[in-house]
Amino acid sequence: MSNLELEPQETACGDAPTAARPQALAPRDVPLGGPRSMTVRRTLPHRHRRMVGAWCFVDDYGPTDLRGQDGMQVPPHPHTGLQTVSWLLEGEVLHRDSLGSRQRIAPGQLNLMTAGHGIAHSEETPPPEQRTTQRLAGVQLWVALPAASRSVAPAFEHHPTLPVLDDGGVAVTVVMGALGGSASPATTFSPLVGADLALGAGARTALPLEPGFEHAVLVTDGATVQVAGRSVERGTLLYLPPGPSTLPIESPGSARALLIGGEPFTERIVMWWNFVGSDHDEVAAAREQWQAADARFGTVHGYAGGRLAAPALPNARLTPRGRTRDA
Secondary structure, three states, rough: OOOOOOHHHHHHHHOOOOOOOOEEEEOOEHHHHHOOOOOEEEEOOOOOOOOOOOOOEEEHHHEEEOOOOOOOOOEEEEEEEEEEEEEEEOOOEEEEEEEOOOEEOOOOEEEEEEEOOOOEEEEEOOOOHHHOOOOOEEEEEEEEEEHHHHOOOEEEEEEEOOOEEEEEOOEEEEEEEEEEEEOOOOOOOOOEEEEEEOOOOOOOEEHHHHHHEEEEEEEEEOOOOOOOEEEEEOEEEEEEEEOOEEEEEEEOOEEEEEEEEEOOOOOOOEEOOEEEEEEEHHHHHHHHHHOOOOOOOOOOOOOOOOOOOOOOOOOOOOOOOOOOOOO
């Protein structure tokens, strides 16, 4: 998924972790495309916190009734220095990329794209006659790559099955990294975790955590969830600093939530539009190459439409400012 804002703000991340306490991060609405576009709820990057571990972007969308709508229509666009993690709760999305990948994703499956040195891709809801459902809901996330891996060769993975744990009325699907002794087959480049939680009414559990990780929980559907003694409403991302080895979760009604976490990402990086780089010049060069249709990003074949043009860079140089607002 692309950041389709016409005037994207510089998002500079990294730096030594500062003393922190739990933070409830409210989402902001972002239109995904033109006048008939979907709207997504963005909780990362947030004005108070730009990253959770290496997770640097979280868009939560739906549920949307697609009858009479185009749904998700994201034209070919570039990425560098990150991984895109596509996770659906309802519906289906068709992914195409400049490696030649063409993969439809459904709920319970993972599409993982490693941009590395550079890749382009598109994402779209299938046309009405090819849909198996008229609803769409999901989460799109990005993971920043550390400096040693930022320029790896681009790659795409589709994982149709993932490990699922059952504990206390909570079905836990391990999407990325490892949790509770089970590991996802997805490729990672830094210590992290991502897991989907399907909570039944009255569910109560204590998830095992890596104490050195910072974590966050996003409620993606259903009832308000009690996380570490705090009420977390639908669409809110609750940030949890490192320290605890377990995470108490209770749900009075049926709900879905997403757990993300990882080692605090201490490198200084710049994130602007769809690029992650180490400095202004790196990001500006990627933008110029995309605009010039440079071979670095390749070509996405099969999408019925043109590709996205990059927004103009801001007048000032993109300067890292730290991983939180006050860092």
